Amino acid sequence: MLTTEQIIKMGYEKPRQLPDGTWCALYRMIYTVGVIVDITEIFYGHRFCYKHYENAEQALLSMSHIDDDPIGYIKRKPEL
Numbered sequence: 102m103l104t105t106e107q108i109i110k111m112g113y114e115k116p117r118q119l120p121d122g123t124w125c126a127l128y129r130m131i132y133t134v135g136v137i138v139d140i141t142e143i144f145y146g147h148r149f150c151y152k153h154y155e156n157a158e159q160a161l162l163s164m165s166h167i168d169d170d171p172i173g174y175i176k177r178k179p180e181l
Contacts, residue, residue: 108140115161116140123167127157136161136171149174 103124108116113126124140126168128148134157146167150172151157160171170177 103140103142111140113137113140115158117161119165119167121166123160127154127161127166129154133175136164136174138164140169148178149180150176 105116108124108126109117112125113128116124116126125136125138127139127152128137130150133150133152134154134155135150137145137148137150149157149160149171151160156173160173161172163169
């Protein structure tokens, strides 16, 4: 089981565990900020890309379940 501290050491920002147990966090990329969903010790499930950090942070805070599809993202990776 991951901890907040471990997720931060992996390079993620503002980690948060959803009520369903899924770990999510923000990750700064070259041109976007990702809302990273389903973080594990080795990888993650998917991400939503945002142009602005503030929008990504709002999306992260609005999520309550692994299947949530937050508004305002410019790309989901991998795509469905």
